Amino acid sequence: MEADEDDLPDIIDVVMEMGRVSQERSTEAPSPLPAVANPRLPAHLDALAGRARDYVEAASSANTRRAYASDWKQFASWCRRQGFSLLPPDPQTVGLYITALASGSALGTASGDKKSVSTIERRLSSLTWNYAQRGQPLDRKDRHIATVMAGIRNKHAAPPRQKEAVLPEDLIAMLETLDRGTLRGLRDRAMLLIGFAGGLRRSEVVGLDVSRDQTEDSSGWIEILDKGMLVRLRGKTGWREVEVGRGSSDASCPVVALQTWLKLARIAHGPLFRRVTGQGKKVGADRLNDQEVARLVKRTALAAGVRGDLPEGERGMMFAGHSLRAGLASSAEVDERYVQKQLGHASAEMTRKYQRRRDRFRVNLTKASGL
Incomplete structure (x- = not known):
């Protein structure tokens, strides 16, 4: 189970294909972006080769690279x-x-966990990416893959399970569960409000x-103005600008919450949201x-009794970081295009998926047709 060493024909290939495997003596997983040691590359x-590797890594997020490495x-x-x-593909x-x-036998036992369709598709995308980095593309359209995947979708696909939207009244109740007298409480308050409003x-x-340009792992930065705050974000398709306006009162204003946190935490440079230690x-x-955001949303939603009509175990599965985005999309009564721009969606259809409690029958084609 050995993989032959890639034959890199010239310097350009060495620089442009830094993700190739130099040599594998077993199928133990190499790094998703393995180092290439090639004597043909002049000292x-x-x-320049090191810089090329930096750019290759910058093409995907750290979370994506970790997931792809684990899948591989x-x-x-x-x-x-x-x-x-393992090689060639x-x-x-x-x-x-x-x-x-799909059958639950990937772990080598009949009792292994069956993976969901979305997980299998993610694994397949991961393998495609990893093989491409090694200069040996995987043909996903081959019948051995495409036909099997189509059958898996038909047999096992289920409707998506969406996280519950946190609406404004829910968010206010969640904020009340936080201690305003501690730095941790002030930080969490700012995170919830900014996550929702933005x-x-x-x-x-x-x-x-x-x-x-303060840290290398930053996804963007803020600029506080008189009427609100500009959030500049780097996404998969480039940079986008998000406007976060001031709230109707200081108690629910994301800008005031952030300013209070920065002032009392004495943060003037670097990451906005950091760990609080030493008894707060x-x-x-x-x-x-980023998992801290999901935990925060879940913890405060449960503490505030959001969706208290449901059993405790079920409630615990309904809230996550996406609950804030879904809450804004579901509650902002403005033209849909403004919500789409705020969320950074390429299509209105994607935005509608976030509108959990929108009026689905506002346009009644049954009546409009004369019935």
Whole structure:
């Protein structure tokens, strides 16, 4: 189960295809962007090659790279157990792998967990990406993959389970569960309000800096103005600008909440939202993980009794970071195009998926047709 060393014909290939594998002696998972040591690369181009690697890594988020590395490792382990070669890519092997995922036998036991269709599609995309980085493209249209995947979708696909939208009255109740007398409470208050008013993803919330070009892992920065705050974000398709206006009162104003947090936490440079330690009295230097946003939304929603009509176990599964984005989309009574722009969606159809409690029958084609 060995992979042959890639033959890089010239310096351009070395620089442009830094993700290729130099040599694998087993199917143990290599890094998703393995280092390339090639004697044909002149020493004076080492720095340029290093910069090329930086750009390759910048093409995807750290979370995406971690997920792709994990998927590749699991696939490599499965191939080793079945006696299959990892390289070159074999559509029939991949077809068997996704079948194992769908049937719950990918772990080598009949009782293995069956993966959802969305998870299998993510794994397939991950394998495609990893093979491409190694200069050996995987043909997803091959019948061994495409036909099997179509059958998996037809047999196992289920309607998407959407997270519950946090509406304005819910958010106000959630804010009341936070301690205004602690730095942690002030930080969490600002995170909830900015996440909701900006319609931000959880990674966008924690990725913000105080100002431009302050940290390498930043997803954007803020600028506080008289009428509100501008949030500049770097997304998959480039930069976008989000306007967060001031609230009708200081208690519900995201700008006031952020200013209060920055002032009392004494943050003037670097990440906006950081860990609070020392019994809530000390602010660290490190940026929060985006999972903290999901935990915050879930914890405060449960504490505030949001959707208290449902059983406790079911309620716990209904709230996450996306609840804030869905809440803005569901409650902002403005032209849909403004909501679409705020959320950074390419289509109105995607925006409508976030409108959990919109009036679905505002346009009644049955009556309009004369019935």
